[in-house]
Amino acid sequence: MSDKKKWYEYAGDDSDVIVSTRVSVARNLKDHPFVWRMRAAERKAVLRTVISAVQDEHLSIAGLFSCTLMEELTKTQAVSLAERGVVSPEFIAKCEGKALLCSEDESISIAVNGGDHLLLSAMRPGLDLDGAGSAADTLESVLSRVLPFAFDREFGYLTADPANLGTGMHAELTMHLPGLARAGSLSRVASGLAQLGLSLREGVGAESGAELYRLSNRVTLGISEQEATFNLKSMAYQVVMQERAARKTLCQPLESQDRIFRCLGVLQHARILPLGEFMECFSNVRLGIAQQMFPAGPAMDAMAPLMMRAQPATLTLLTGRSMTAAERDAARADLVRVLWKGEKGKES
Structure with a gap:
């Protein structure tokens, strides 16, 4: 790549x-x-x-x-x-x-x-x-x-x-x-x-x-x-x-807002992130960005590359090594934190 x-x-x-x-x-x-x-x-x-x-x-x-x-x-x-x-x-x-x-x-x-x-x-x-x-x-x-x-x-x-x-x-x-x-x-x-x-x-x-x-x-x-x-x-x-x-209409109830912010928390702090959970959180956080719910949060232009890099094969190429499913889930969580939180360490 x-x-x-x-x-x-x-x-x-x-x-x-x-x-x-x-x-x-x-x-x-x-x-x-x-x-x-x-x-x-x-x-x-x-x-x-x-x-x-x-x-x-x-x-x-x-x-x-x-x-x-x-x-x-x-x-x-x-x-x-x-x-x-x-x-x-x-x-x-x-x-x-x-x-x-x-x-x-x-x-x-x-x-x-x-x-x-x-x-x-x-x-x-x-x-x-x-x-x-x-x-x-x-x-x-x-x-x-x-x-x-x-x-x-x-x-x-x-x-x-x-x-x-x-x-x-x-x-x-x-x-x-x-x-x-x-x-x-x-x-x-x-x-x-x-x-x-x-x-x-x-x-x-x-x-x-x-x-x-x-x-x-x-x-x-x-x-x-x-x-x-x-x-x-x-x-x-x-x-x-x-x-x-x-x-x-969807984002008016407090329960919907809570779900969106919880998904943001998962992407920012999770240490293990299966693909299915990531995609669900991705959708909610993208919705939150569009509705301007995160003034200091991630920008829209960060979302598409994040989704691409989090996919199994692309993630494997980025890490440069073959991984088990569990190792990919951990690498995916590391990738998201590095991209969004600026944590120190090598980007997976």
């Missing part, structure tokens, strides 16, 4: 509710079968073609990406990439013939030979569909000069998943929704969004314990990228307003 500050170490617009923005563009190479139909030699051929194009010194993106062959990574290194959101959990399930090209701050990446030949992704903190969309579009435009992308006049860009036909663009917002979740309103909100072609679903893995949800577009055929992002942004603002209203 690079020492350069990552994209998620900043708090963006509307970060009290919207943790991050991702815009991904799926592309496949003309005259090549889809990944699921390719043999090992064909996957390697696509891999060489893509890497050669990205590293072309005549392109404006030359030198921007480092290249990682997935099959050369340890399982811990691969899982850490998924924990940090650089790649999907599905991408690391089988690493043969796959590669990741990634910028140093991890904000822009190209996953090669996943579901499609290329998945171009741009990440931004908070709500920034314009910034992420522009970065992904620029990358796609540059690569289209040297790579022949599969395109059909009727269906648009051809993708392995028919649901992505057309633009091949997928925009997603990760949202912290404890107010709506605890009020029991999420199913109603998700149902309304589905009628507008949007999907609201629970986060994956440990994210679910932190009350993180993903709002994304579902329609790519017959609609432009601009229309898709405009619709997503418009509805995201509606969800943000509903969440903020729900939080006011």
Whole structure:
């Protein structure tokens, strides 16, 4: 992992509710079968073609990406990439013939030979569909000069998943929704969004314990990228307003305030911190920060990197040694105290 500050170490617009923005563009190479139909030699051929194009010194993106062959990574290194959101959990399930090209701050990446030949992704903190969309579009435009992308006049860009036909663009917002979740309103909100072609679903893995949800577009055929992002942004603002209203009600009772402050105490003083307990406390403390309940406490921009580093594989890489589950729980507690309380000692 690079020492350069990552994209998620900043708090963006509307970060009290919207943790991050991702815009991904799926592309496949003309005259090549889809990944699921390719043999090992064909996957390697696509891999060489893509890497050669990205590293072309005549392109404006030359030198921007480092290249990682997935099959050369340890399982811990691969899982850490998924924990940090650089790649999907599905991408690391089988690493043969796959590669990741990634910028140093991890904000822009190209996953090669996943579901499609290329998945171009741009990440931004908070709500920034314009910034992420522009970065992904620029990358796609540059690569289209040297790579022949599969395109059909009727269906648009051809993708392995028919649901992505057309633009091949997928925009997603990760949202912290404890107010709506605890009020029991999420199913109603998700149902309304589905009628507008949007999907609201629970986060994956440990994210679910932190009350993180993903709002994304579902329609790519017959609609432009601009229309898709405009619709997503418009509805995201509606969800943000509903969440903020729900939080006011949620945080009024003394019992709710007590729960939030107790969670802050756990993160500041615990010596053993299992992942599940950490994620629950993380959600409550993030809520407390958003509601300005801790004048001298942690800042919002500390939350995302804290969550990333506390995940099992990433935590293992930071410590530089393999650990038992009990040792990870102790290391996680040490990590949180060092980051937030400034305790002396080596950061785990």
